[in-house]
Amino acid sequence: MSRPVYQRASSTNIRTGTALRPLEGMLALVTGGSRGIGAAIARILASKGASLVLGYTSDSSSEVSSRLASSLESSYGVKAIAVQADMGNPQGPAHLITTAKNRFAHPRTGKFQIDIIINNAGVAKNMPLEEVTAETFTQQYAVNVLGPILLLQAALPFLPNDRSGRIVNISSVSSSLGFHGQTVYGGTKAALESMTRTWSRELAERATVNAVNPGPVATDMYGSTSPEFQQQMKPFMQNAPLQRVREGLDDEEFVKNAELAGGRPAYDHEIAGVVAMLCSEDSAWCTGSVISANGGFKFSY
Structure with a gap:
C-alpha cells in the first residue's frame, strides 16, 4: 500500500531532508493565551514555526499579552497578535475569529485558514454543593463549555479540508476524580471531553480533535x-x-x-509539550482521545 502524501507545510533542510520547523506557515489560535499553560503552548508552537493569535479576556492582561506577542515575533520570526475577546460572552469567539481573519488573510486573494485551535481559556471556582448558585454555574459553563462551541462554529469556514487541522481542548483530571467543591468545574471539563469525542466525528475530514487532562500545574489558578x-x-x-x-x-x-x-x-511547559505533539503531523492517527498529561496523577484507560 502506498503511503499518502501529507499536505501540511514544513520547512526542510535540502541537504539533510530534516524538518526544521514542522509548523512553518501555519496559523494557531490559543485562547487564554496570555499566561500559564496558554502562554507556554504559544511559545512552543511559535518555536515550531506557527504564527499565533493569542486570545485574552481582561484589561489587566492586555499589556502582558502584547509583550508575549512581540516576544514570539522577535524570538521565532513568526507573526503574532493579541486579541481581547471574552469567551464567556456570546460575541467574544466570533470577534476573535474576525480579528484574526482581518490580520492574517492574504491581502490579494483573501485566503484565510486556521490550522490549529487550542481551547485553553477556562475559569474555576471551588465551592461546596450548598453554595452553588445559578450565577456561578452560568459563568463557568459559559466560558468552559459554550465558549469552545461558539469558537468552533465561528472557525468552521476556515478549517482545512484535508484532515490536517488540529484542535486540542484543555480539560482537567477534575472531569473524572470528583474533588470536593467541584460540582460545577468538574462538570464543565467532563462536558468538554464529551464534545471532544463528538467533534472528532463531525470534523473528521477537517481536523483531528483531542483533549489533554492536566492535574495540578504551577499556574495562577493552582496558586x-x-x-x-x-x-x-x-x-x-x-x-x-x-x-x-x-x-x-x-x-x-x-x-x-x-x-x-x-x-x-507540573511546569507549564510540560503540558505544552504534550499539546504540541498533538498538533504535529505525527499525531494524524489520533483523534477523539483524552491524553493524560498529568505525570500519572490519573492513568488513561
Whole structure:
C-alpha cells in the first residue's frame, strides 16, 4: 500500500531532508493565551514555526499579552497578535475569529485558514454543593463549555479540508476524580471531553480533535487553591510517578511545599509539550482521545 502524501507545510533542510520547523506557515489560535499553560503552548508552537493569535479576556492582561506577542515575533520570526475577546460572552469567539481573519488573510486573494485551535481559556471556582448558585454555574459553563462551541462554529469556514487541522481542548483530571467543591468545574471539563469525542466525528475530514487532562500545574489558578484543597489532592500526588519532588532539580518552593501537597505540580511547559505533539503531523492517527498529561496523577484507560 502506498503511503499518502501529507499536505501540511514544513520547512526542510535540502541537504539533510530534516524538518526544521514542522509548523512553518501555519496559523494557531490559543485562547487564554496570555499566561500559564496558554502562554507556554504559544511559545512552543511559535518555536515550531506557527504564527499565533493569542486570545485574552481582561484589561489587566492586555499589556502582558502584547509583550508575549512581540516576544514570539522577535524570538521565532513568526507573526503574532493579541486579541481581547471574552469567551464567556456570546460575541467574544466570533470577534476573535474576525480579528484574526482581518490580520492574517492574504491581502490579494483573501485566503484565510486556521490550522490549529487550542481551547485553553477556562475559569474555576471551588465551592461546596450548598453554595452553588445559578450565577456561578452560568459563568463557568459559559466560558468552559459554550465558549469552545461558539469558537468552533465561528472557525468552521476556515478549517482545512484535508484532515490536517488540529484542535486540542484543555480539560482537567477534575472531569473524572470528583474533588470536593467541584460540582460545577468538574462538570464543565467532563462536558468538554464529551464534545471532544463528538467533534472528532463531525470534523473528521477537517481536523483531528483531542483533549489533554492536566492535574495540578504551577499556574495562577493552582496558586490560588487553599491548603485544604491541596491536602485533598495529596494522596493522588503521592502516587503519581512523575510528581515526586527532586531536590536540586525542582523549584525550591515546590520542594518546601511537597509535605503539604504530596508532590510537585507540573511546569507549564510540560503540558505544552504534550499539546504540541498533538498538533504535529505525527499525531494524524489520533483523534477523539483524552491524553493524560498529568505525570500519572490519573492513568488513561
